[in-house]
Amino acid sequence: MDEKIRVAVMAGTTRAQRESIKAARYVFEFGKQIPEIDVVFVDPLDFNFPGDGNDPEGKDPRYTKITELADAFFIITPEYNHSFPGSLKRMLDSELKNYVHKPVALGGVSNGGWGGVRAVEALVTSVREMGLAVTFTSVYFPKVQDLFNEDGSLKEENR
Numbered sequence: 506m507d508e509k510i511r512v513a514v515m516a517g518t519t520r521a522q523r524e525s526i527k528a529a530r531y532v533f534e535f536g537k538q539i540p541e542i543d544v545v546f547v548d549p550l551d552f553n554f555p556g557d558g559n560d561p562e563g564k565d566p567r568y569t570k571i572t573e574l575a576d577a578f579f580i581i582t583p584e585y586n587h588s589f590p591g592s593l594k595r596m597l598d599s600e601l602k603n604y605v606h607k608p609v610a611l612g613g614v615s616n617g618g619w620g621g622v623r624a625v626e627a628l629v630t631s632v633r634e635m636g637l638a639v640t641f642t643s644v645y646f647p648k649v650q651d652l653f654n655e656d657g658s659l660k661e662e663n664r
């Protein structure tokens with residue numbers, strides 16, 4: 506295979522004190538080490554999606570381009586009230602056709618012991634409706650505040 510698989514790694518929240526960004530960056534850095542893929546990091550903070558829906562005026566052209574070029578997605582979502590954040594939903598909702606029949610892997614994050622499993626389960630329902638094909642397994646980051654070193658690597662005891 507000559508061409509690399511392009512994977513968009515998506516962070517799931519714009520919250521100012523967000524911890525889940527560390528897990529998203531960890532997945533991104535991990536992906537950079539896999540020779541067969543090209544990874545691009547998608548931070549919902551970097552985009553602007555006015556209003557709701559997927560009408561032209563509610564899109565961000567930079568996000569449109571990323572989703573168009575992506576062969577696959579990896580979404581890392583924190584759990585907010587047993588679901589995923591509205592900012593992630595708003596970003597995902599802004600497109601549709603660019604997702605259809607592409608694979609998506611999901612990662613969950615929480616500050617407790619469950620690792621965001623309920624957010625991931627809730628997200629499965631939405632991404633399926635968007636035409637994405639969800640992978641068989643997901644990855645979970647429980648107690649995210651204790652997992653990473655300052656440089657973003659996993660602490661020794663968590664490897």
Ligand SMILES: Cc1cc2nc3c(=O)[nH]c(=O)nc-3n(C[C@H](O)[C@H](O)[C@H](O)COP(=O)(O)O)c2cc1C
Pocket residue numbers: 518520522523524525526583584585586587588614615616617619620621649650
């Ligand atoms: C509005 C809100 C609701 C939350 N609800 C849950 C929840 O239902 N279950 C859970 O395990 N953690 C919940 N948390 C805590 C998150 O697990 C925690 O914020 C974690 O660090 C991941 O999200 P972050 O990127 O916002 O930091 C909630 C956090 C917020 C801000």
